[in-house]
Amino acid sequence: MTRVEDKTRVIVRVPATSGNVGPGFDCLGVALGLYNSFCFQSAPEFRIRVTGAEAVGLELGPDNLAYRSFCYLFTRLGLEIPTVALEADLQVPLARGLGSSATAIVGGLVAANTWAGEPVSPQTLVDWATQLEGHPDNVAPALLGGCQLSLAKQGSVVCMSLPWLEQVVPVAVVPAFGLSTAKARAVLPTVVPREDALFNSAHLGLLVAALEQGRTDWLTLALEDRLHQPYRAPLVPGMDQIMAVARAQGAYGVVLSGAGPTLLALTAPTRQEQVAQAMVEAWANLGIQAKAHILRVDTQGTQIER
Structure with missing residues (x-):
């Protein structure tokens, strides 16, 4: 297994999303100006601390979704998983249909990719995030921003950015x-x-x-x-x-x-x-x-x- 050079820390900010947007079931989503932030930092032992408006009741062990997504990228690449402390500041309401799980998945993947020196392309990040989430309508705009129309087929996702009207x-x-x-x-x-x-x-x-x-x-x-x-x-x-x-x-x-x-x-x-x-x-x-x-x-x- 390849060892990854230690980094000091990586902070990732991920927007909330609204999926479906009416008739766009599981394929259309838009990124919104409400955010979750995830800070992964080198540490002698693994730990998680959560702050923010949505901090209550979250998983603080290795089953935490952001941490699992962080580990997922290293595992897919055959790299050693670094020991980190994860600090999450959560402002996106949980279990309310605003893409909180997508922020964790995208946040973990992007942080890991940055930590590893960005060996994974944005396209692959969308593909892997979709595999973890199950559908692309939240993870695509969370990663790319804006309004995204996405089509998932055979493990790959095609994303088309749609304009958003300033008067809406x-x-x-x-x-x-x-x-x-x-x-x-x-x-x-x-x-x-x-x-x-x-x-x-x-x-x-x-x-x-x-x-x-x-x-x-x-x-x-x-x-x-x-x-x-x-x-x-x-x-x-x-x-x-x-x-x-x-x-x-x-x-x-x-x-x-x-x-x-x-x-x-x-x-x-x-x-x-x-x-x-x-x-x-x-x-x-x-x-x-x-x-x-x-x-x-x-x-x-x-x-x-x-």
Whole structure:
């Protein structure tokens, strides 16, 4: 086994992501301006320390996802795994559909690749991250930034960067309850009606065209979905009602972020505050606390501090 030259430390900052984005089930995602940071530093013995808004209840042993992803790259390359102390600062809500697991996977892989002298290409990092995550819609924008349309086939991922309109602001409203991806996937059918598949194909095409051509007037229709949101709605109390409230306040459209339960409204800058407040109040009326994050689209993706 090849030994890797010791480094002092590597710090990686990874953005949150919203997967699916309406009709783009498992293939479309966008990076958002909310971040998790991971610092890997040489140490005499392995340890993990977690800080930040989402520090409670995380795995602090070798099963930690960021650490496992760090080790994965060294193992794939046949390199000796260095002994490190991992410090993670977590601001991305856990189990809320904002790509927290993708930040850990991408953060661990990119840190390991930097530590090893960058022997792995960005393409391979996307491929390996997808293998660890299971689908590319979160890991691709987390690594590359922006809005990414991704296609995974036979262990390789093709990513296409889509433009994001400056006049479309993402407003993520996060309720005070979690929803595991496993539970959200368990409610999905294994077979869908042909008309639903055709519906999503057409709406995804319209969404891509709307982003490419700057047609915000197409977004309300383009963001509709039949492959995952109708099945997951019962897991998110008041989802349809809150979506309707946001649209009434001027949002172009509202989608379930990833597997949920976060709802992501896309709106004009002039309506962002009203949309955010209305969604929070609508959830409060159902007895559920929620927090709104008025965000920007992160165009840089994962950033490294050597």
